[in-house]
Structure formats: structure tokens, C-alpha cells
Amino acid sequence: MYLHYVSFGTYGFEATRGQLLFKAQTNEKTSLHQRIRTDIERRILANEWPPGFRIPIEQELMQEYRCSRMTVNKALSGLVAAGFLDRRKKAGTFVVYPSGHHASLVIPDIRKAVLESGFPYQYRMLGRSERDGTAEDRERMKLTASSPLLEVASLHYAGTNCFAYEIRQICLTASPEAAQIDFTRVPPSVWLLTHVPWSNAEHHIDAVALEEDVAGKMGLLPGAASLKLRRRTWAEKGTITYAEQYFAARSLTLHASFLLQARNG
Amino acid sequence: MYLHYVSFGTYGFEATRGQLLFKAQTNEKTSLHQRIRTDIERRILANEWPPGFRIPIEQELMQEYRCSRMTVNKALSGLVAAGFLDRRKKAGTFVVYPSGHHASLVIPDIRKAVLESGFPYQYRMLGRSERDGTAEDRERMKLTASSPLLEVASLHYAGTNCFAYEIRQICLTASPEAAQIDFTRVPPSVWLLTHVPWSNAEHHIDAVALEEDVAGKMGLLPGAASLKLRRRTWAEKGTITYAEQYFAARSLTLHASFLLQARNG
DNA sequence: GAGTGGTCTAGACCACTCG
DNA sequence: GAGTGGTCTAGACCACTCG
Numbered sequence: 001m002y003l004h005y006v007s008f009g010t011y012g013f014e015a016t017r018g019q020l021l022f023k024a025q026t027n028e029k030t031s032l033h034q035r036i037r038t039d040i041e042r043r044i045l046a047n048e049w050p051p052g053f054r055i056p057i058e059q060e061l062m063q064e065y066r067c068s069r070m071t072v073n074k075a076l077s078g079l080v081a082a083g084f085l086d087r088r089k090k091a092g093t094f095v096v097y098p099s100g101h102h103a104s105l106v107i108p109d110i111r112k113a114v115l116e117s118g119f120p121y122q123y124r125m126l127g128r129s130e131r132d133g134t135a136e137d138r139e140r141m142k143l144t145a146s147s148p149l150l151e152v153a154s155l156h157y158a159g160t161n162c163f164a165y166e167i168r169q170i171c172l173t174a175s176p177e178a179a180q181i182d183f184t185r186v187p188p189s190v191w192l193l194t195h196v197p198w199s200n201a202e203h204h205i206d207a208v209a210l211e212e213d214v215a216g217k218m219g220l221l222p223g224a225a226s227l228k229l230r231r232r233t234w235a236e237k238g239t240i241t242y243a244e245q246y247f248a249a250r251s252l253t254l255h256a257s258f259l260l261q262a263r264n265g
Numbered sequence: 266m267y268l269h270y271v272s273f274g275t276y277g278f279e280a281t282r283g284q285l286l287f288k289a290q291t292n293e294k295t296s297l298h299q300r301i302r303t304d305i306e307r308r309i310l311a312n313e314w315p316p317g318f319r320i321p322i323e324q325e326l327m328q329e330y331r332c333s334r335m336t337v338n339k340a341l342s343g344l345v346a347a348g349f350l351d352r353r354k355k356a357g358t359f360v361v362y363p364s365g366h367h368a369s370l371v372i373p374d375i376r377k378a379v380l381e382s383g384f385p386y387q388y389r390m391l392g393r394s395e396r397d398g399t400a401e402d403r404e405r406m407k408l409t410a411s412s413p414l415l416e417v418a419s420l421h422y423a424g425t426n427c428f429a430y431e432i433r434q435i436c437l438t439a440s441p442e443a444a445q446i447d448f449t450r451v452p453p454s455v456w457l458l459t460h461v462p463w464s465n466a467e468h469h470i471d472a473v474a475l476e477e478d479v480a481g482k483m484g485l486l487p488g489a490a491s492l493k494l495r496r497r498t499w500a501e502k503g504t505i506t507y508a509e510q511y512f513a514a515r516s517l518t519l520h521a522s523f524l525l526q527a528r529n530g
Numbered sequence: 531g532a533g534t535g536g537t538c539t540a541g542a543c544c545a546c547t548c549g
Numbered sequence: 550g551a552g553t554g555g556t557c558t559a560g561a562c563c564a565c566t567c568g
Binding site: 322323324334341353354355357 | 551552553554555556557
Binding site: 044046050051104105109201247250255 | 335370462469474521
């Protein structure tokens, strides 16, 4: 029964679908479960199977696509993970009602963002201090215990213009080696990325009017519009670092595209 | 060989791991492939298997976890989709070097965002017009052909404060019914969400200083900081709508959390 | 009770790509 | 050439939940 898709019949609706899928296969070398998934996704996006619609059960799809249950199941599981379908035992498989928008956001590396804008990148450390974490620090870093922190303030330039101001706290309990690093030469983000390679992050984005001290450091007027990014980064052992970055208005645009994942709920 | 995990031995490293996995199973009723996935993910996050590391081949993992190849494969495929692993035939399976940050962003429904802030929500349409799309419209809406557009400007209030100003174009070729809708009563976003339920979207986020006309409509001073969201929405047949939304500074914060999907690249 | 999905197995053939 | 992953099958047992 291998290469079963070659032996599709040529009459009836199911045969037609089979033919179409086979053509797609010869062109793109996609796997059968992938083609089934794409086909069902297309029906949903074209509103042929609208939200709330109960799609055929696995047994019927097995017949339509002439394949085993595991293959249909793989396609449907992907569509569940992608938020298109909801499956309930006994009840069946339903097209999800979309709610709100979810998107996949690329949080740019500042250096990369500057270079992509066509300007030379320059980094300058403004200040560095070690101190014990305050209650406020523990709150925003979600630390359970007090910890010494390393605080680094820095500026990032695109050519002669200030691109971003950054103030960052690094938890020295989680990353004691950070105390030894010369952050006048290496931006903390770069060192952290190579030092703590696998981590989770949580971001908050809003627009603010710059306060006088930050505006002064950035060479902008107080009250200037700025995109503010707050990021907490953590790994297995807890929070590693918390950073606040201020971008001059229009210097940075975040792009977020449609995200299949987590679309339901 | 069903319930094979009950019959794990009690000596040696593999047996120990089996025991741990079994315990997790009895507590949480998670499936075997899910437990394998979580276990490998933990090893990666704990840097036990650092970036670049070649993890054991499927045959070895089958032995370690005492299961079939399909089960191991399902776990590993999930980790590939999540961006943790990279698989190459003959070469093996490797832990990915993370590059940049990706996050899952929730794009809030304005009405929902206002109500969640604890204020009553109010909507007011400012203007409505039909016109032919200009070259600029076609550019930002990515329309291939000229089309009549419906343009709706509106304000969204949180209590007595302006929460957002929105200007939206709806492609009347894609959604001719929109011409008949009374948008003084229904916000376009609400009508579109129920009318065109499955669609894709692309967002751009930046901070701007409000220009005089927009600031005036929002009851703010010119130059005030604002989070600007541009969204293009499309489905099978092409672009449906393009919207620009201005949020008063600090009225809206976007939250983006770590996204496993698409972390590599 | 019975329909439906969730998961797992043992085995198979194959494609890719490293060396 | 050979190691490794990619995919698919046919069948099985089971859990959930609808009615």
C-alpha cells in the first residue's frame, strides 16, 4: 500500500480531491499529512468549513484521502496546535471561532536593527553599579529572594543619532560571572545571549513621553515620544535579567505577523 | 507491550529516568510522547544539552524511554516545530543556537482592553466615506487592482478619556456587504470579526508624536506620545481591511510572551 | 452504551547527506 | 555505502463524553 496515492481512481468527488493532492505532491514533494493539513486549512480559510462546523470524523477523512488513521490524525493534530480546530471525544472535530488576534512578534536585537537600517552601530556604556535588589526590583523581576544585582545603563547609536537607551539589571545570583565582564566593550544583551543561550522572555510594549533625565541622555527633548520595551528573561533557575529599552519615535517598528499557534482561547 | 511503563526496572540510569517519567505520568496523566518532550526540553533549558549538542539518535532514545520509534519521533518533531532542535538526515539531531527573540503577542480587541481596564467602553464614529483606492491605498493594502474603499474614522473611549483613534479602510471588492452596515452603531472591527471570521493579519507597531489633527480628535496636545498600530487583514481572496489605531500613551500595554514556535532561523 | 478521538506499537520503505 | 531521519501503515487498547 506504499505509493498508494499513485493509484487514485479518476471518478467522483473523492477521486478528484485525490488527484489534486497528488499533483501538489509531485510538484512540491510535500508529505501526505502536510497536504491533508493544507487542504483542510484552505477549506477553513475559504469559509467552506465555517467556525463551529463539525468536520468529518477521522474514518471519513481516511476514506477521502485514502490513507491510514495516523496520517489523518497527524494532520488534524497540527491544525489543533495551530488553533484552527477543536477536538472533543465523542462530539467530534470543530472549526474554532477565532477570538481576538494573536501574532508572532520578532523582538529585534538592537545591533541588528541598527545595521539593518543602514547606519553604523555604536554602543556606549553610561554607568555600572552593583547593589542589593530593592522590593521594587524583586517585584518586577519576580524574584522570590533578595539578590545582588548588577545594573548597566547604556546607549545604542545608529550613526550619530541615538537609537535606544537601555537600563538593565542582571541577577548576580543567577549569573555571578556577569560581575567579571567588561560591559564597556560588550553590550549586556550580547554577552547574555551567548552566555545564557536558552531562556524564556516576557515583553511589555508601550509608548511613553520621555522624562527629562532619559531624554537628556538620548539627546532628545523631554516629552518626546518613545517606544518603551520592558523585558524579563528567565531560565530554569529563575529570572536572569530585566531590561527597559527606550527607542526614539519612528526609529523602531515592530513587525508582528499572523500566528497560527495559540489562536484559540 | 501496552502499559509498558509500569514494568520499568529499578536499577541503572535509564530505569531511574523511567521511574521519574512514570511518576510524572501518574500525577498528570500526560502522554508518553509529551513526557519525553518535556524531559528533553528540560535538558536543553538546563544547558545539560547546550546549543550545537548532538542528542542521541532515535534508536537510543527508544531504548532510554522504552518506547517505539514513532513515539520518540512525535516528541522530537514537536521540539523541532518549537525551534529547540534541528534535524538532519545522516547527521543527527542538534540543539539549535537561539538567535534573537520571538514572542507571541496578543493584539487586544479595543473594547475588551477598555473593559478590562475597569472603565465603561464607548464608541463613536467620526466619519464615513466611500472612495476609489489611491496608489497609496493600494500600496499599503497590497491590492493588485484598484477597488472602491469604505473609510471609517472612529474614537474609542474608556470612561470620559479617549482610549484610541482609529481610521480604517475596508476593501469593498472583498467585502461588498460592508457598504450596507451602519457603523455609527457597530464598530467596524466587531462587524468584521463576526463577518470574516478566519483571516490573517500583519501588524506594525511604533511610537509616534501625535500630529495636530489626530491629537485634536483625541483631545490631546499635539506632540503627545502615542502607540500606533497598523494592521492589514487578509483572507484567501486578498486584503480585507487596513486599520491605523492610535493609543494614548500608557493607555495600552502590549504583552508578548516567549514563543516556542519559530524560534530558530 | 457507543461514538469519537488519543495514543502507542512494530514494522516498513524511502530520501537525504555525510564521509 | 551507510547512518539517520521522514513518513506511512494496520492494528490495537483506551478514555472521554454525549445522549
